[in-house]
Amino acid sequence: MNDIQSSLGYTIFLEDPIASLDNFLSSSNYSKVAILGDTHTLAECLPYLNLYSSYSSTCDLIEIDPGEDNKNIDICIGIWSMMQEFGLDRNSLLINLGGGVISDMGGFAASTYMRGIDFINIPTTLLAMVDASIGGKTGLDLQHYKNHLGTFTHPKGIFIIPEFLGSLHELEIKSGLTEVVKHGLIADHLHLRDTLSYLSNGLPGVNELIPQSIKIKLDIVEQDPTEKGIRKALNYGHTVGHAIESYYLAKGKLIMHGSAVAYGMMVEAVLSEMKCCMKTEDVKYIFEIIPNHLEPAKVTQEMILDLIDFMKLDKKNTDDLIKFSLLSEIGKPAINITCTEEEITEALLKCIHYFND
Ligand SMILES: NC(=O)c1ccc[n+]([C@@H]2O[C@H](COP(=O)([O-])OP(=O)(O)OC[C@H]3O[C@@H](n4cnc5c(N)ncnc54)[C@H](O)[C@@H]3O)[C@@H](O)[C@H]2O)c1
Structure with a gap:
């Protein structure tokens, strides 16, 4: 796996990430590292x-409780305070070692601390x-609304160490596979084929899917780093998905991001057929893949009004209209599609009945 050099000014290290991390840290001259x-x-x-990197055992540690319910400003204040206590200055580095909650929140904490210090993601x-x-x-949730605080700030490097997947729960792997499938659905038939092959018979291995999935995301981000246009395509499944996550967060229950997005991709496949003329056979295909291979969230009829209320504050909306990133066909995204509350309700009901019948 070759390293990927991004035009956004940083490298994604895949080839020998631990050696690259050591090299990055020893050649960077940071005053403090946490x-x-x-x-x-x-x-x-x-x-x-600690075992393989010469540097990491000398860093200060900031530990938080796991889970989306900690991705908020109160916990972030705790992180900033620890950074202050450890004496991190403008020439310091924050290393985000964790899942999306840690990279979102650590990126936010670093990008705002002393008007912004460097960070890397592991x-x-x-x-x-x-x-x-x-x-x-980078981002934090605000009053259960997903990522309503945040910045666009790139890390100085990303170090991909697939060995970490060894201790990850199987359901969390499925959660990640949801985004891998999404990348295939919005941009790359071959990647979708490889992902389905992995999901059906384990070949190629999950580690082999990682570089291509990264490339698909990076290629889109590089075209539109601040999401004015095509980057919105990456939000396929996320208008509904974020509303489902917010609904459960507000109820004090946690669900995996990938579960919410998996359900969201089904609802948004129905909307894609209604609004973007996606072929019925493509919708059927998506309805086959997701329940068979991923772990879609549980959604009931009683949730619909609340879900639509959450969608009304989605970050992609403009002029009080609920905007979606849909598909006109598999591999072809369609962005800025307005859907009415009636259309959203119809699509949600179709999915709810699909699981109930
Ligand atoms: N910034 C973005 O572009 C972007 C994109 C997609 C998702 N997100 C955000 O990412 C978050 C979801 O990320 P996630 O699914 O990684 O969740 P997460 O960070 O909550 O991690 C899931 C669980 O796995 C545990 N864990 C992590 N790595 C482990 C390991 N190697 N071994 C054992 N346990 C481990 C964590 O402690 C946690 O309990 C959401 O907040 C979502 O909004 C951000």
Whole structure:
């Protein structure tokens, strides 16, 4: 796996990530280095770094509890305070060692601390390796609304260490595979074919899917780093998916990001047929893949009004209209598509009945 050099000014290290990390840290001359992780990633992944990287054992540690319900301003204040306590100055580095919650929140904390210090991402979930750690979106949830605080700030490097997947729960792997499938659906038939082959018979291995999935995301982000246009395509499944995540967060229940997005991709496939003339056979195909191979969230009829309320504050909306990133066919995204509440309700009901019948 060759390293990927991004035109956005950083490298995604795939080939020998631990040696590259050592090299990056020893040649960078940072005054202080701190590692941010959650209880699981510091227990499972940090020992691996300590074992192989000469540098990581000398870093200060900032540990938070795991889970989306910690991706908020209160926990972020705790992170900023620890950075201050450890004496991090403008020439310091924050290492985000964790899944998407850590890279989103650590990126946000670093990009705002003292008006911005450097950070690097060492993703430890499949979802963060192929998606969350790439692309420069940092974020926190606000009042259960997903990522309503955030910046566009790129890390100085991303280090992909697939060995970390060894301690990850199988359901979290499926959550990450949702974004891998999404990348195939929006941009790349061959990648979709390889992903389905992995999901059906384990070949090629999941590690082999990672570089191509990263390339698909990076290629789109490089064309539109601040999401004025084509980058919105990456939000396929996410208008509904984020609403489902917000709904469960507000109820104090946690679901995986990938589960919410998997359900969202089904609802948005129905909307794609209604609004973008996607072929019925493509919708059927998506309805086959997702329940068979991924772990879509549970959605009931009673949730519909709340879900639509959450969608009304989606970040892609303009002029009080709910905007979607859909598909006109597999491999061809269609962005800025307005759907009415009636259309969204119809699509949600179709999915709810699909699972109930
Ligand atoms: N910035 C972006 O572009 C972007 C893109 C997609 C998703 N996201 C965000 O990413 C978040 C979801 O990320 P996630 O799915 O990685 O969730 P996560 O960070 O909550 O990690 C999932 C769980 O796995 C544990 N874990 C992580 N690595 C582990 C390992 N190697 N071994 C054992 N346990 C491990 C974590 O402690 C956590 O309990 C959401 O907040 C979502 O909004 C951001």
